[in-house]
Amino acid sequence: MDPINLTKEFVKKELENEGTGHDWWHIERVTKMAERLSEEEGANPFICTMAALLHDLADEKLNESEEAGLKRVNQWLDQVDVDSNQCKEILSIIQSISYKGGHGPELTSLEAKVVQDADRLDAIGAIGIARCFTYAGSKGNLIHHPGEEPREGMTKEEYSKRDGTAINHFYEKLFNLKDLMNTKTGYQMAEQRHLFMLNYLDQFYLEWEGEK
Ligand code: ADP
Ligand code: NI
Secondary structure: OOHHHHHHHHHHHHHOOOOOOOOHHHHHHHHHHHHHHHHHHOOOHHHHHHHHHHOOOOOHHHOOOHHHHHHHHHHHHHHOOOOHHHHHHHHHHHHHOOOHHHOOOOOOOHHHHHHHHHHHHOOOHHHHHHHHHHHHHHHOOOOOOOOOOOOOOOOHHHHHHOOOOHHHHHHHOHHHOHHHOOOHHHHHHHHHHHHHHHHHHHHHHHHHOOOO
């Protein structure tokens, strides 16, 4: 089997029982989107696909540390004979794309931009809303608390506690993503998904007050 199919099998097994929105289907959606964006933006499809497949395996939430996670990914890439330059590129993408409360590094490679956009598109729109509530539920956080204002300008540490309500997460992260998109195609899709979330919240607040 080629590295891509071997990696699909590997990641599927690893994330089978993941309950916080990083399950295999998230990976599959991000990989498909990364393939689409790479085609439209002229990025290297192999690098984008491999980075999308592996992007959440090194996550701090799934490993002892980010470093331990990256080492595991590195070992996997060696095992499937990805050459060392490509391996470096893939690892650098995985390391650089996560949100970190808006404190991630500036991206330089087109492939990193494509994979970050694909990952972020999965955090917004109808799917993004579903993932947001799933994540909040997995942490025991509330759907909404009218007395709790969304926080602005959180530090990386504050953001990483992930202790706000699901509705506040819309304001603390999801609504910021549209203007942070890197690619033109990604931005156009983000605009539509953004609008869908705004409409969703309009209805949510009306229902909250028993008005509609
Ligand atoms: P990814 O980089 O794959 O989007 P994250 O770890 O940032 O992963 O988040 C996984 C999913 O859970 C995303 O859809 C994200 O918006 C959502 N999420 C993260 N933190 C929170 C939170 N505090 N409350 C609700 N949803 C959250
Ligand atoms: Ni992800």
